[in-house]
Amino acid sequence: MSDHPITKFAIPEIIFGHGSIRYLAQCARRLGANRALLVTDQGLIGSGWAGHVMDILRDESLDYLLFDKVNSNPRDYQVHEGADLYVREKADVIIALGGGSPMDTAKGIGTIAGNGGRIRDYEGANKVMRPLPPMIFIPSNAGSGSDISQFCIITDVERQVKMSIISRSLVPNVSIIDPTLLMTKNDNLVVSSAIDALAHAIESFVSPLASPFTEIQALKAIELIARNLQPAIHNRTPEIMEQLSIASTAAGMSFSNAGLGIGHALAHSLGGIFDTLHGLVHPIVLPVVMRYNLPVCPEKMCVIGRIIQGSAQGCSKDQGEEGIAKLEELFAVLNVPHRMRDIVPDDSKLEKICKMAVHDACMLTNPRKADWEDLLAICREAW
Amino acid sequence: MSDHPITKFAIPEIIFGHGSIRYLAQCARRLGANRALLVTDQGLIGSGWAGHVMDILRDESLDYLLFDKVNSNPRDYQVHEGADLYVREKADVIIALGGGSPMDTAKGIGTIAGNGGRIRDYEGANKVMRPLPPMIFIPSNAGSGSDISQFCIITDVERQVKMSIISRSLVPNVSIIDPTLLMTKNDNLVVSSAIDALAHAIESFVSPLASPFTEIQALKAIELIARNLQPAIHNRTPEIMEQLSIASTAAGMSFSNAGLGIGHALAHSLGGIFDTLHGLVHPIVLPVVMRYNLPVCPEKMCVIGRIIQGSAQGCSKDQGEEGIAKLEELFAVLNVPHRMRDIVPDDSKLEKICKMAVHDACMLTNPRKADWEDLLAICREAW
Numbered sequence: 149m150s151d152h153p154i155t156k157f158a159i160p161e162i163i164f165g166h167g168s169i170r171y172l173a174q175c176a177r178r179l180g181a182n183r184a185l186l187v188t189d190q191g192l193i194g195s196g197w198a199g200h201v202m203d204i205l206r207d208e209s210l211d212y213l214l215f216d217k218v219n220s221n222p223r224d225y226q227v228h229e230g231a232d233l234y235v236r237e238k239a240d241v242i243i244a245l246g247g248g249s250p251m252d253t254a255k256g257i258g259t260i261a262g263n264g265g266r267i268r269d270y271e272g273a274n275k276v277m278r279p280l281p282p283m284i285f286i287p288s289n290a291g292s293g294s295d296i297s298q299f300c301i302i303t304d305v306e307r308q309v310k311m312s313i314i315s316r317s318l319v320p321n322v323s324i325i326d327p328t329l330l331m332t333k334n335d336n337l338v339v340s341s342a343i344d345a346l347a348h349a350i351e352s353f354v355s356p357l358a359s360p361f362t363e364i365q366a367l368k369a370i371e372l373i374a375r376n377l378q379p380a381i382h383n384r385t386p387e388i389m390e391q392l393s394i395a396s397t398a399a400g401m402s403f404s405n406a407g408l409g410i411g412h413a414l415a416h417s418l419g420g421i422f423d424t425l426h427g428l429v430h431p432i433v434l435p436v437v438m439r440y441n442l443p444v445c446p447e448k449m450c451v452i453g454r455i456i457q458g459s460a461q462g463c464s465k466d467q468g469e470e471g472i473a474k475l476e477e478l479f480a481v482l483n484v485p486h487r488m489r490d491i492v493p494d495d496s497k498l499e500k501i502c503k504m505a506v507h508d509a510c511m512l513t514n515p516r517k518a519d520w521e522d523l524l525a526i527c528r529e530a531w
Numbered sequence: 532m533s534d535h536p537i538t539k540f541a542i543p544e545i546i547f548g549h550g551s552i553r554y555l556a557q558c559a560r561r562l563g564a565n566r567a568l569l570v571t572d573q574g575l576i577g578s579g580w581a582g583h584v585m586d587i588l589r590d591e592s593l594d595y596l597l598f599d600k601v602n603s604n605p606r607d608y609q610v611h612e613g614a615d616l617y618v619r620e621k622a623d624v625i626i627a628l629g630g631g632s633p634m635d636t637a638k639g640i641g642t643i644a645g646n647g648g649r650i651r652d653y654e655g656a657n658k659v660m661r662p663l664p665p666m667i668f669i670p671s672n673a674g675s676g677s678d679i680s681q682f683c684i685i686t687d688v689e690r691q692v693k694m695s696i697i698s699r700s701l702v703p704n705v706s707i708i709d710p711t712l713l714m715t716k717n718d719n720l721v722v723s724s725a726i727d728a729l730a731h732a733i734e735s736f737v738s739p740l741a742s743p744f745t746e747i748q749a750l751k752a753i754e755l756i757a758r759n760l761q762p763a764i765h766n767r768t769p770e771i772m773e774q775l776s777i778a779s780t781a782a783g784m785s786f787s788n789a790g791l792g793i794g795h796a797l798a799h800s801l802g803g804i805f806d807t808l809h810g811l812v813h814p815i816v817l818p819v820v821m822r823y824n825l826p827v828c829p830e831k832m833c834v835i836g837r838i839i840q841g842s843a844q845g846c847s848k849d850q851g852e853e854g855i856a857k858l859e860e861l862f863a864v865l866n867v868p869h870r871m872r873d874i875v876p877d878d879s880k881l882e883k884i885c886k887m888a889v890h891d892a893c894m895l896t897n898p899r900k901a902d903w904e905d906l907l908a909i910c911r912e913a914w
Contacts, residue, residue, distance in 0.1 A: 154548035161699070162744065165537035316544075360751075360777050361545065368747050394743045 155359035157405050158316055159296055160285075160323045162397065166386055169286060169326040172201065172243070173208035179282035179321055181241035183211040185234045187254040188245040189218040192288060195332055201245050201286070213237050218246070218253045221303050221310065221419045221426070227256030227267045234261045234281070244285045244320075247341070248292030248301070248426065251285050255300035255318045258283055268304050268311060273509055276315035283320035288329045290392040291341025291427065293348055293400025295323035303420055310416040312509040319404070325397060327389040335381050338392070339482050340427025342380065345396040346373045347411050347430040350438065350452060352403035354445045355513040362406040367455060369399035374456045377478065407513030410505075411437045414523065417505040421497060428491050431479045436530045438472045444516040488530040498527045538742035540788050541699055542679055543668075543706045545780065549769055552669060552709040555584065555626070556591030562665035562704055564624035566594040568617045570637040571628040572601040575671055578715055584628050584669070596620050601629070601636045604686050604693065604802045604809070610639030610650045617644045617664075627668045627703075630724070631675030631684070631809065634668050638683035638701045641666055651687050651694060656892055659698035666703035671712045673775040674724025674810065676731055676783025678706035686803055693799040695892040702787070710769065710776040718764050721775070722865050723810025725763065728779040729756045730794050730813040733821065733835060735786035737828045738896040745789040750838060752782035757839045760861065790896030793888075794820045797906060800888040804880060811874050814862045819913045821855045827899040871913040881910045 163171050176184055184205060192198045193216060205212045215230045234242070234257055242261075244254035256267050258280035263270070270276050285295035294300070300313040330338065346369070352358060353366035372395035380388050414437075415429035442449050446468055453471020456478075485491050492498070502523035505511070511518070518526075546554050559567055567588060575581045576599055588595045598613045617625070617640055625644075627637035639650050641663035646653070653659050668678035677683070683696040713721065729752070735741060736749035755778035763771050797820075798812035825832050829851055836854020839861075868874050875881070885906035888894070894901070901909075 154546065154551045154554075157545040157547065159542065162540040163537065164540065164742065164744070168537045171537075359547065361547070361780075364747060364751050364781075368743075397744075398747075 155357070155361065157359065157361040158298070158319055159401050159404070160320050162323050162325060164325045164393070164397070166326060166328045166390065168324050169201070169329070170204065172204050172284065172286065172324060173210050175284050175322050175324065176210060176241050176243065177208070179241055179284070181210060181282065183213065183237070183239045184241045184243050185213050185215055185230070185239040185257070186243045186245065187215050187218065187230060187250050187257065189216055189250050192246050192250070197288060197329060198245060201243070213239055218250045220249050221423055222249045222253040222256070223303050223305050224267050225305065226253055227260060227302055230257040231260035240281065242281055242283045244283065245288065247287065247289040248294045251287065251292065251294035252300045252302060254283060254285065255294070256302050259300070259313070259318070267302055267313070270313045270315070271311040273314045276313070276317045280317050284322045284324060285320045286324045286326065286329070289333065289337060289341040290327070290330055290389070290396035291344040293345065293396055293403060295320060295325065296397055296400030297404035299404065301416060308420045309504065310420040312416065314509055325393055327386065327393040330389040330393065331384065331386065336483065337427070338380055339377065339484060340425070340431070341396070342373050342377050342392055343430045343434070343479070344427050345369060345399040347434050348399040348403040348408065349373070350434065351409040351411055352399070352406040353452065354441055354448050354515045355406040355409065356515060357513050358406040362402040365398040366402040367451070369395040369402065370452060370455050372398070374458070374478070378481070408510040409437065409514035410440065410511065410518055410523065410526065413505040413508035413510040413514070414501070414527070416508050416510070417501040418492065420504065421501055422492060424491055428485055431482065431484045432486060432488050432491065432530050433526065435472050435476050435479070436526050440518070440522070440526055441514070441516045442468050442472070488527060495531060498524060502527060538740070538744065540742065540744040541681070541702055542784050542787070543703045545706050545708060547708045547776070547780070549709060549711045549773065551707050552584070552711070553587065555587050555667065555669065555707060556593050558667050558705050558707065559593060559624050559626065560591070562624055562667070564593060564665070566596065566620070566622045567624045567626050568596050568598055568613070568622040568640070569626045569628065570598050570601065570613060570640065571633050572599055575629050575633070580671060580712060581628060584626070596622055601633045603632050604806055605632045605636040605639070606686050606688050607650050608688065609636055610643060610685055613640040614643035623664065625664055625666045627666065628671065630670065630672040631677045634670065634675065634677035635683045635685060637666060637668070638677070639685050642683070642696070642701070650685055650696070653696045653698070654694040656697045659696070659700045663700050667705045667707060668703045669707045669709065669712070672716065672720060672724040673710070673713055673772070673779035674727040676728065676779055676786060678703060678708065679780055679783030680787035682787065684799060691803045692887065693803040695799065697892055708776055708780060710772040713772040713776065714767065714769065719866065720810070721763055722760065722867060723808070723814070724779070725756050725760050725775055726813045726817070726862070727810050728752060728782040730817050731782040731786040731791065732756070733817065734792040734794055735782070735789040736835065737824055737831050737898045738789040738792065739898060740896050741789040745785040748781040749785035750834070752778040752785065753835060753838050755781070757841070757861070791893040792820065792897035793823065793894065793901055793906065793909065796888040796891035796893040796897070797884070797910070799891050799893070800884040801875065803887065804884055805875060807874055811868055814865065814867045815869060815871050815874065815913050816909065818855050818859050818862070819909050823901070823905070823909055824897070824899045825851050825855070871910060878914060881907060885910060
């Protein structure tokens with residue numbers, strides 16, 4: 149009957165712009181907050197932003213608790229420690245400040261506070277059945293999209309698995325996106341976050357669950373990142389940071405509702421086994437995965453290629469491949485690792501990584517089917 | 532510091548696609564429903580869709596009450612009658628099925644049920660302070676965007692005023708958009724709804740409150756309507772109805788968050804004084820209002836013109852005006868009234884209409900300032 153089956157699209161309320169962080173206490177009050185749990189990490193405390201948030205809460209006489217025991221690749225036991233604090237101290241709203249790690253930890257805390265049990269009980273899609281406490285997220289990078297998305301990635305320490313927990317309930321109530329927070333980040337973080345967002349956009353654009361509502365967001369994100377990634381390094385202006393924030397938000401709207409693919413499945417496995425920083429993986433694997441997917445979605449890859457090349461013209465047959473090559477050129481001049489051997493200690497565990505990655509929830513929305521041996525071939529090509 | 536000041540973007544959860552109506556009872560249960568108030572009108576009862584919705588609720592053993600005393604240009608007393616029923620019968624969720632009239636009536640009912648008082652107390656922006664009951668909307672036309680928006684338009688019978696009530700709280704929890712509902716509508720309704728959506732997109736695109744999040748939606752809507760309006764008359768396929776539904780939804784996302792302009796201010800006044808059908812106004816006033824606004828936003832009008840003309844190329848100086856002319860050509864072949872004299876009984880009340888329209892909330896987001904005499908000149912040009 150139609151090209152597009154029934155599709156769902158859900159995003160949080162968004163407050164966007166330089167200075168928007170000042171609406172935090174007002175938002176929290178509207179959600180019924182009397183005592184907030186602020187989830188953040190040492191980086192945000194060091195940069196002064198956590199202090200700024202606490203000042204805002206104090207100025208509005210809003211009681212709060214601080215939870216800052218959050219790593220990159222956040223751990224299951226950190227989630228439970230935070231949830232114990234939330235319940236014991238009778239907090240009634242969760243505020244997350246930071247990158248993907250504090251935001252995903254906050255989602256985990258909310259999941260346990262609202263649903264009980266252990267965080268590993270909720271691994272997979274749509275296992276979170278009861279509502280979470282009200283959540284307000286303030287992203288400090290333009291990449292993870294966790295402030296927009298239904299995704300929460302937590303490491304199960306015992307199994308060395310980065311679990312994907314995906315549920316409508318994990319979308320926060322409000323995302324306060326203030327690009328001023330990006331102004332003090334170092335180049336590497338800005339670049340790796342932007343490439344993470346680019347991977348979100350590209351993987352979700354070719355997902356079988358993509359809809360007109362997600363596609364428009366994915367293409368906007370690709371366009372903005374292709375245009376602003378290099379300028380962001382040389383000339384860190386508020387305008388460019390704003391453009392990258394819009395891109396990350398748009399990419400979040402897309403992948404949250406359409407899903408991801410092989411690149412993220414591999415990134416999760418690498419993070420689980422080697423504690424690899426998520427943002428380092430995508431400049432290495434994204435072009436290889438795009439080439440793997442190209443044969444099954446040439447038209448969509450052509451649209452991506454056209455945008456990356458900045459061409460307004462219709463698609464030529466080779467534009468998909470040309471776009472991938474252009475992306476590799478773009479990455480080549482960036483000060484990031486370019487080969488998998490630069491970030492993986494040795495190749496003896498690649499097989500284990502790939503056998504784990506095929507079970508990642510992101511594999512379900514990759515356009516081209518792949519078994520663990522296909523993933524191994526991708527890793528070898530990226531080695 | 533930035534081209535874009537702090538901006539807010541809020542939309543409901545969307546379930547979209549042919550057949551999506553079957554998720555209604557499941558959604559209502561998720562929102563805690565035990566007894567739903569179904570707000571609809573005689574047209575939807577006559578077409579059988581209201582019966583279909585009641586079957587779905589019955590099949591899921593969900594108790595419901597029917598409220599169908601809804602006119603086009605819905606009245607304040609209808610809102611209060613529905614709210615009395617909701618409260619008296621202890622309903623706990625509101626389901627609206629229909630075009631803008633049943634949906635706006637449902638918003639009014641929810642406002643009174645959640646906040647008390649009289650509906651006129653909430654006229655203007657951000658006067659609704661307390662939450663509404665959970666609401667699920669099923670639009671039966673692709674135009675009003677009420678299922679997406681923060682807007683609710685109710686006629687104050689005593690004052691003959693169509694009040695604009697605008698609040699974040701008026702966004703329903705879920706919008707179930709099933710393009711199959713459009714398949715049985717007559718051509719006139721499809722056309723006038725699509726042009727209403729086009730006016731939403733164009734007015735909000737040039738609004739001073741437009742943001743990158745709303746602009747992307749407005750342009751998508753303009754593109755889809757320009758491409759599908761005429762085909763929809765000659766060849767009513769499920770695909771074309773789906774495209775118009777996407778367009779109306781995208782236009783709703785845009786105007787809900789960026790606001791409207793002179794065209795809607797005039798349409799509200801005409802509706803309040805002459806009970807004029809909303810959809811009839813826009814083919815008549817939209818091009819005239821665009822010409823009025825052209826001098827203050829030539830770049831944006833050029834982008835609109837390019838899309839309407841289906842041109843991929845950059846903007847020439849005259850493209851704004853050419854786009855408006857093309858739009859007039861497009862409207863000229865449609866079987867709709869083309870001059871204001873065709874829908875307004877006599878011109879002696881134009882002054883009253885314009886003096887009322889300048890106080891409409893939509894005037895705040897028109898890009899070019901206008902007093903009542905400017906509006907009168909617009910009406911005379913459209914006469």
